[in-house]
Structures are given as structure tokens and as C-alpha cells.
Amino acid sequence: MLDLGCGTGQSALPPARGARAVVGMDPEPDMLRLAAREGARRGLSNVTWVLGADRDVPALGALLPAPRPARGDRHRHGAALDAARRAVPRTTVGRRAVGRCAAVAA
Numbered sequence: 001m002l003d004l005g006c007g008t009g010q011s012a013l014p015p016a017r018g019a020r021a022v023v024g025m026d027p028e029p030d031m032l033r034l035a036a037r038e039g040a041r042r043g044l045s046n047v048t049w050v051l052g053a054d055r056d057v058p059a060l061g062a063l064l065p066a067p068r069p070a071r072g073d074r075h076r077h078g079a080a081l082d083a084a085r086r087a088v089p090r091t092t093v094g095r096r097a098v099g100r101c102a103a104v105a106a
Contacts, residue, residue, distance in 0.1 A: 004054060009035030009047070016044045023060065027053040 003012035006024030008031055016022040016039070024047060026032050032049045039047045052059065 007031045016047050022047045025050045025052050
């Protein structure tokens with residue numbers, strides 16, 4: 001699940017209990033810190049907080065694991081993620097270069 005413009009995580013955190021993985025993305029680092037702190041308080045380890053805006057969604061491919069082959073063929077989204085990885089300019093944000101996105105720690 002992707003919560004774009006997640007703020008403090010009010011929409012991302014409740015479904016995280018039953019979801020495999022949740023990504024909260026927001027352009028404000030302070031909001032992400034609050035969201036990460038609340039997620040940690042709730043004991044959620046399947047939420048990733050990402051600094052970015054709607055224009056940065058393609059760069060999320062750099063944060064996702066490589067697609068797994070499906071029935072001998074490449075996963076249908078694999079080519080799209082590869083294209084996004086190539087198209088998004090890479091810049092260093094924090095300590096990790098991931099396009100224009102960066103994962104934020106609590």
C-alpha cells in the first residue's frame with residue numbers, strides 16, 4: 001500500500017497491521033519523523049517512510065526489491081520498474097542515493 005502525502009501516518013498506520021508492506025511518502029521530513037515514531041510506538045515493522053512528493057513516485061522502484069520471475073517470465077511490472085530506475089535522475093539524499101527519494105528513519 002502507498003500512502004502519498006502521508007503526513008503523520010494517520011491513514012497508513014491502521015491498515016499496516018494487516019498489510020504485508022506499507023509505504024508512506026511525504027515531502028515534509030518532520031511529518032515523516034512523527035509518523036515513524038508513531039509506527040515504532042505501535043510496534044509496526046512493515047512500514048517504510050519515504051521523503052518525496054507525487055513527482056517522485058517512479059523513484060520508488062529503487063527502494064523496492066528486484067521483481068521475481070513469474071512462471072519463467074519476467075514479472076509484468078519488472079520492466080516498468082527498470083524503466084523508472086533508469087529514467088529518474090539519481091541524487092544523494094541523506095546517505096543513500098535512491099533517485100529523488102530517501103527512506104527516513106525514526
